[in-house]
Amino acid sequence: MTTIRFYLPLFLSLVAWQAAVTAGLAPAEMVPAPLAVFEGLWRLLRGGELLRHVGVSMYRQLAGFMLAAVIGTALGIGMARLEGVRLVFEPLLKLLYPLPKSALIPLLILWFGIGHNSKIFAIFLGCLLPVVLSVYNGSRGIPRWLVWSAQSLGTRPYRLLWKVYFPATLPDLLSGLRIGLALSFTLLVSSEFLIARAGLGFLIQSVGEMGDYAAMFAAILVVALIGFAADRLFVRLMARALRWQEP
Amino acid sequence: MPHIEIVGITKVYEQPAAPPIVALDGVDLTVEHDQFVSLVGPSGCGKSTLLHLVGGFISPSTGEIRIDGRPVTGPGPDRGIVFQNFALFPWLTVRGNVEYGLAEKGIPRRERRKVAQHFIDMVKLTGFEEVYPHRLSGGMQQRVALARMLACDPQILLMDEPFGALDAQTRLILQEELKEIWRQARKTVLFVTHDVREAVFLSQRVVVMTARPGRIKEIVDTDLPADAPRLAVDALAEDIWATLREEVLKAVVPGDRREQAP
Amino acid sequence: MHATPVLRRALGLGVLKRWASVIALFALWEGVCRARLVDPFLLPALSEVLRRGAGELWSGELVAFTALTLYRTLAAFVLAGAIGIAIGVSMSLSAPLRWFGEPVVSFAFPIPKIALMPIFVLWFGVFDLSKIVMTTVAAVVTVISATHLGTRHIDKYLLWSAQSLGTHRRALFWKIVIPAALPAILTGLQIALPMCLIVSIVTEMITGGRGLGGYMIYASRFAESDKVFLGIFLTALIGYVLTEGLAMARRRLLAWHPEETVMV
Numbered sequence: 162m163t164t165i166r167f168y169l170p171l172f173l174s175l176v177a178w179q180a181a182v183t184a185g186l187a188p189a190e191m192v193p194a195p196l197a198v199f200e201g202l203w204r205l206l207r208g209g210e211l212l213r214h215v216g217v218s219m220y221r222q223l224a225g226f227m228l229a230a231v232i233g234t235a236l237g238i239g240m241a242r243l244e245g246v247r248l249v250f251e252p253l254l255k256l257l258y259p260l261p262k263s264a265l266i267p268l269l270i271l272w273f274g275i276g277h278n279s280k281i282f283a284i285f286l287g288c289l290l291p292v293v294l295s296v297y298n299g300s301r302g303i304p305r306w307l308v309w310s311a312q313s314l315g316t317r318p319y320r321l322l323w324k325v326y327f328p329a330t331l332p333d334l335l336s337g338l339r340i341g342l343a344l345s346f347t348l349l350v351s352s353e354f355l356i357a358r359a360g361l362g363f364l365i366q367s368v369g370e371m372g373d374y375a376a377m378f379a380a381i382l383v384v385a386l387i388g389f390a391a392d393r394l395f396v397r398l399m400a401r402a403l404r405w406q407e408p
Numbered sequence: 409m410p411h412i413e414i415v416g417i418t419k420v421y422e423q424p425a426a427p428p429i430v431a432l433d434g435v436d437l438t439v440e441h442d443q444f445v446s447l448v449g450p451s452g453c454g455k456s457t458l459l460h461l462v463g464g465f466i467s468p469s470t471g472e473i474r475i476d477g478r479p480v481t482g483p484g485p486d487r488g489i490v491f492q493n494f495a496l497f498p499w500l501t502v503r504g505n506v507e508y509g510l511a512e513k514g515i516p517r518r519e520r521r522k523v524a525q526h527f528i529d530m531v532k533l534t535g536f537e538e539v540y541p542h543r544l545s546g547g548m549q550q551r552v553a554l555a556r557m558l559a560c561d562p563q564i565l566l567m568d569e570p571f572g573a574l575d576a577q578t579r580l581i582l583q584e585e586l587k588e589i590w591r592q593a594r595k596t597v598l599f600v601t602h603d604v605r606e607a608v609f610l611s612q613r614v615v616v617m618t619a620r621p622g623r624i625k626e627i628v629d630t631d632l633p634a635d636a637p638r639l640a641v642d643a644l645a646e647d648i649w650a651t652l653r654e655e656v657l658k659a660v661v662p663g664d665r666r667e668q669a670p
Numbered sequence: 671m672h673a674t675p676v677l678r679r680a681l682g683l684g685v686l687k688r689w690a691s692v693i694a695l696f697a698l699w700e701g702v703c704r705a706r707l708v709d710p711f712l713l714p715a716l717s718e719v720l721r722r723g724a725g726e727l728w729s730g731e732l733v734a735f736t737a738l739t740l741y742r743t744l745a746a747f748v749l750a751g752a753i754g755i756a757i758g759v760s761m762s763l764s765a766p767l768r769w770f771g772e773p774v775v776s777f778a779f780p781i782p783k784i785a786l787m788p789i790f791v792l793w794f795g796v797f798d799l800s801k802i803v804m805t806t807v808a809a810v811v812t813v814i815s816a817t818h819l820g821t822r823h824i825d826k827y828l829l830w831s832a833q834s835l836g837t838h839r840r841a842l843f844w845k846i847v848i849p850a851a852l853p854a855i856l857t858g859l860q861i862a863l864p865m866c867l868i869v870s871i872v873t874e875m876i877t878g879g880r881g882l883g884g885y886m887i888y889a890s891r892f893a894e895s896d897k898v899f900l901g902i903f904l905t906a907l908i909g910y911v912l913t914e915g916l917a918m919a920r921r922r923l924l925a926w927h928p929e930e931t932v933m934v
């Protein structure tokens with residue numbers, strides 16, 4: 162209920178937009194009114210086309226994101242704990258850090274072609290850095306007396322990783338993942354705009370090229386809603402996993 | 409064979425861009441099995457450092473510490489500790505914290521529950537089992553740390569001002585509890601406190617340390633009979649306080665700032 | 671053993687060790703290509719890329735492309751910064767603006783704004799304007815939210831002490847609110863700047879044509895991998911210069927801030 166009230170201005174804007182177009186204040190050609198957009202959405206949904214593209218995009222996003230989460234966490238903790246790992250990867254990350262990740266898309270297209278892999282890789286590489294960096298910084302700052310407590314309570318060295326290092330790093334890991342999550346959708350749509358035969362980015366472009374702007378707006382709306390919903394969901398999970406933290 | 413042997417211990421903290429700090433300088437101390445020894449001394453004299461050395465968390469610059477004749481090489485569940493800053497696991501509830509050591513020992517769930525509940529009740533935290541540490545007051549956190557250590561049933565108890573954050577009443581109750589546990593379960597205890605009366609009441613020997621660099625100034629035998637009159641406790645405490653007082657006055661040096669470490 | 675640090679520094683061995691893995695990676699790259707273990711269409715030798723780079727720079731076209739990308743990125747950054755700070759501060763000052771702005775920002779923050787590009791192309795054509803607008807929109811949300819966050823909860827004791835020292839209510843804004851929010855605002859700008867580069871490169875790729883993004887995507891379509899790598903190097907260089915420049919500005923501006931001395 163409070164959520165609806167909070168987002169009320171957004172709904173009111175939709176109404177104003179509709180009114181403006183109906184009153185002829187904005188050209189319906191260039192700015193399809195909300196009702197037209199919903200009609201376009203219905204058209205895309207009815208044919209089952211939309212769901213297929215959503216499926217393709219979500220597969221790519223999840224694959225790239227999960228890969229980055231797992232490998233990034235391992236790498237981040239490894240760098241904080243093992244001098245050798247840090248020596249090898251720190252300079253590589255420093256090199257990769259200032260590079261705008263979207264600049265890698267042309268190379269990935271060249272290497273992995275038009276299908277899933279070029280997108281999955283772009284997302285993986287883009288999300289990897291924020292995850293590694295936040296895990297690395299987080300697990301370097303673990304108070305030593307937490308480790309001492311665990312040791313004096315009989316925790317074996319190999320279990321320290323799971324019993325202390327992982328939970329103590331979790332807040333940083335999750336905030337790194339949240340940054341990665343937003344980035345993953347940007348990279349997904351960017352790479353699907355550039356070259357693809359399926360996926361939401363492809364759908365937006367193909368209906369746009371046909372001049373069906375209502376459907377184009379609808380597909381963009383779907384992308385926005387998915388990105389938004391994913392973030393909300395993640396924030397929920399995060400709050401749940403970090404109940405133990407001081408607010 | 410003595411339980412804990414501290415032989416010629418010196419601890420120097422090297423720090424980047426600052427002169428090294430000599431925290432302990434030639435400390436020798438022997439603690440027999442089942443003995444209760446208290447450490448008193450001015451703030452910053454190295455009491456925590458000594459406890460951390462016996463715990464095996466840090467290593468001495470010179471000298472050696474032996475437990476049952478074997479040199480300490482690292483931490484272990486034979487030596488339980490209550491840190492000065494509690495060091496509870498913030499991601500575990502009160503119950504989770506108290507059960508932690510039992511779980512690491514591989515004790516089955518039901519058994520674990522029972523033991524943990526016993527100690528939670530003992531430190532008067534019944535009803536707070538599912539609460540996370542950040543919701544507890546300092547005194548409550550300190551009691552969780554105490555329960556967490558006791559539940560693990562270590563041979564040696566290292567306690568760094570374990571009652572420091574408690575109100576006077578709880579403090580008295582827990583002193584009695586601790587004395588009872590020590591009497592029944594036969595533990596060796598190394599106990600740091602600022603409260604001389606508490607030291608005299610609980611322990612058999614009180615070690616008075618000098619201002620930094622920490623050395624042992626005097627060891628006082630305080631093994632009073634259980635039914636000793638209050639006056640005897642007070643008189644002994646008075647004596648020790650007189651010795652300690654000089655050191656405390658010496659220790660008040662300006663600019664002695666340090667990390668709020670355990 | 672104690673003389674070695676001096677010796678090592680003189681020989682630059684410390685630097686060598688610190689960057690060993692990068693050097694190894696580059697050496698591996700060159701070696702693999704020289705040994706013809708990979709298709710040169712997929713991975714040109716590093717030396718090949720550098721040679722190509724020297725040639726292309728000489729021709730001047732690539733310099734023009736780089737300048738164009740830089741112009742679009744910076745134009746969008748300046749716009750996003752000015753608009754974002756203005757909106758963010760206004761939201762903190764006015765309840766109605768907050769009522770409208772907070773849900774908009776909260777919705778716009780996590781969505782992939784690049785998806786709006788086709789709309790801007792529809793409205794503003796395929797040239798500079800659509801790219802700059804797109805990039806500005808993508809970055810402005812971050813600036814608004816950082817500014818709003820920084821100005822919303824100013825320590826009330828700061829305001830009270832300033833007032834009791836004679837600061838007029840209306841001067842509080844410039845004297846207290848902005849300096850107190852500066853770390854948060856700068857953090858927002860530091861996130862926005864690389865974002866501007868990321869997005870403007872993508873917009874160039876999408877619409878094709880001039881600029882580093884267009885250069886790379888064409889090279890990729892014609893399988894000219896050396897050009898693709900050249901583009902990557904140049905964007906990384908721009909990214910490095912821009913973020914370092916802003917970080918330097920931050921250290922200047924925030925010399926008074928206790929956090930800053932620790933963070934370096």
Ligand SMILES: Nc1ncnc2c1ncn2[C@@H]1O[C@H](COP(=O)(O)OP(=O)(O)OP(=O)(O)O)[C@@H](O)[C@H]1O
Pocket residue numbers: 421422423429430431449450451452453454455456457458492620665666667669670
């Ligand atoms: N990690 C450390 N690095 C540098 N110096 C330290 C460190 N830990 C302790 N010290 C120094 O060693 C000295 C002894 O510290 P310690 O914590 O053992 O004192 P303490 O007797 O426990 O004091 P208190 O009664 O205040 O707890 C102090 O002067 C402190 O500044």
Ligand SMILES: [Mg+2]
Pocket residue numbers: 455456457492568670
């Ligand atoms: Mg201490």
